[in-house]
Structures are given as structure tokens and as C-alpha cells.
Amino acid sequence: MSAPLLVVRRGHVALLTLNRPDTRNALSGEAMFAAFEQTFAELNADMGVRVAILTGAGTAFCSGGNVAEMRERTGMFAGSPAEIAERYRDGIQRIPRAFEALQVPIIAAVNGPAIGAGNDLACMCDLRIASSTARFAESFVKVGIVPGDGGCWLLPRVIGHARAAEMALTGDTIDAEEALRFGLVSRVVAPEALLDEAMRLAGRIAANPPQVLRWTRQLLQQARTGTLDEALNAAGRLQGLAHHTADHAEAVAAFFERRTPTFTGGAA
Numbered sequence: 708m709s710a711p712l713l714v715v716r717r718g719h720v721a722l723l724t725l726n727r728p729d730t731r732n733a734l735s736g737e738a739m740f741a742a743f744e745q746t747f748a749e750l751n752a753d754m755g756v757r758v759a760i761l762t763g764a765g766t767a768f769c770s771g772g773n774v775a776e777m778r779e780r781t782g783m784f785a786g787s788p789a790e791i792a793e794r795y796r797d798g799i800q801r802i803p804r805a806f807e808a809l810q811v812p813i814i815a816a817v818n819g820p821a822i823g824a825g826n827d828l829a830c831m832c833d834l835r836i837a838s839s840t841a842r843f844a845e846s847f848v849k850v851g852i853v854p855g856d857g858g859c860w861l862l863p864r865v866i867g868h869a870r871a872a873e874m875a876l877t878g879d880t881i882d883a884e885e886a887l888r889f890g891l892v893s894r895v896v897a898p899e900a901l902l903d904e905a906m907r908l909a910g911r912i913a914a915n916p917p918q919v920l921r922w923t924r925q926l927l928q929q930a931r932t933g934t935l936d937e938a939l940n941a942a943g944r945l946q947g948l949a950h951h952t953a954d955h956a957e958a959v960a961a962f963f964e965r966r967t968p969t970f971t972g973g974a975a
Contacts (some may be wrong), residue, residue, distance in 0.1 A: 719757040724752025728765030735760040735773040743805045751810045754972040757913040760905045762816040795862035805859045806831040810921040816905040817841040827858040831863045837883040837892040838901045849878040916954035917972035
């Protein structure tokens with residue numbers, strides 16, 4: 708079987724593709740969970756990677772959980788309630804934890820339906836761009852379950868409580884234009900332009916110092932749950948480190964010399 712998550716480097720950008728088109732890129736199985744952990748660990752270790760893009764193979768971004776396994780009560784959905792809870796912890800919940808540990812910014816290029824856990828997967832990313840063919844649904848209630856992958860934590864932080872409650876409690880599907888109005892995505896483009904648009908945005912991000920990009924993402928992640936004092940303390944600590952990087956010196960020199968800076972991520 709081919710890898711569940713394909714990785715292609717394009718300069719400083721890592722293009723990640725969910726590669727289970729036969730299941731519409733459902734998030735199930737040890738191979739898929741481990742692929743996120745391993746891939747993200749490799750991205751963290753490679754300072755040459757400044758930004759990542761996540762998309763899906765085939766016509767779907769991600770269909771969420773495997774409904775066939777739900778029907779058969781197999782895989783993650785087998786056993787007693789306590790056993791299922793443990794399988795969630797040891798299974799799909801490893802994905803949001805991997806995103807929390809990821810150091811590089813990541814863009815979701817939503818090429819098609821993002822349903823259930825697929826919608827939550829898009830919310831795990833820092834930025835979201837949608838094809839006009841994309842659809843979104845926090846659809847767990849439609850199959851009689853709750854968002855077991857952390858969707859009730861993720862979605863309100865992207866679109867606010869009221870909109871998140873509307874999506875989660877109705878389970879209704881919204882199209883790309885409504886997702887844009889909700890603030891779930893930042894732009895909608897034609898299907899054939901999606902990856903080019905994502906690469907352009909990635910390029911704008913990747914033009915900046917790699918270590919500072921990672922620290923900035925860290926501060927954004929911390930700000931989701933931390934207090935203002937905690938945010939200020941973290942910002943001060945990382946700012947002290949940033950002022951002693953070679954890239955800061957290069958950025959200041961380039962500013963005065965009126966040229967484009969060249970960033971390496973190296974120490975001062």
C-alpha cells in the first residue's frame with residue numbers, strides 16, 4: 708500500500724498530500740496516524756522547511772472518519788465505551804497533538820469536501836484556502852456521535868462560538884462561499900488555481916526568517932489558551948532570542964541598504 712501522506716519539497720515549502728483517495732482520505736488506521744507524527748517530526752528537524760501545505764488526493768480533502776468501520780464496529784470503533792475512548796486517545800487524537808507540536812506554519816488547501824474530522828483537520832492548520840468545489844461540515848451529530856478529535860475546541864477558535872455551535876449542532880454542510888463568510892477560509896479560488904494560490908501564500912510566508920516563523924507560530928498557538936501575562940512573558944523570552952539571530956541582523960542591514968534580505972536561520 709502506498710504512503711498515506713505524500714511529501715514533496717518545493718524549495719522552502721513542503722507539500723503534504725493525504726493519499727487515500729479510495730476512502731476519500733478518511734482519517735483512520737495506524738499508518739495514517741503515524742504518518743502525521745513522523746512527517747511533522749521531520750519537518751520540525753529541517754530548518755530548510757519554512758512552511759507546509761496540506762491538501763488531498765482525488766476529489767476530496769478529507770471525508771473524516773471511516774463510516775464503514777463505524778457500521779461494522781471495527782478498528783477505532785470496536786469495544787466498550789471505555790475501550791473506544793482509549794482508541795481515540797491512541798488513534799485519531801494523535802493528529803491534533805501532532806499539529807500542536809508542529810513548528811512550521813501550515814496552510815490547508817481544501818480541494819474538495821472537508822467533512823467531520825476533515826473539517827477539524829482543516830481547522831488544525833493555521834490558514835485555509837478553498838477550492839470553489841469545497842464543502843465543509845461539522846457533521847458528527849448526523850451519524851449520532853460527537854466531535855471526538857477535538858472539533859469543539861478547534862472550530863470556535865477559528866470561526867467563533869456562535870458559528871461553531873451552528874455548524875456542530877445542526878451538522879449541516881456549507882459551501883465554500885459560506886465558509887468564506889463564516890471566516891472558516893480566507894479565500895476561495897477556482898479548482899485549477901488552488902495549489903498555485905496556496906504556493907503563492909506559502910512563498911510570502913517563506914520569504915521570512917525560518918526560526919522567527921516557528922517562534923511566531925508558537926506564540927499564536929500559546930495565545931489560544933494562555934493569559935495576556937503568559938503571552939507577554941513568552942513574547943519577551945522569544946524576542947530576546949530573536950534579537951540575537953543572524954537573520955535579525957541581516958533584516959536590519961537589508962533595510963538600511965535597501966535590498967532584499969537573505970535569511971538562513973543560522974545563529975548570530
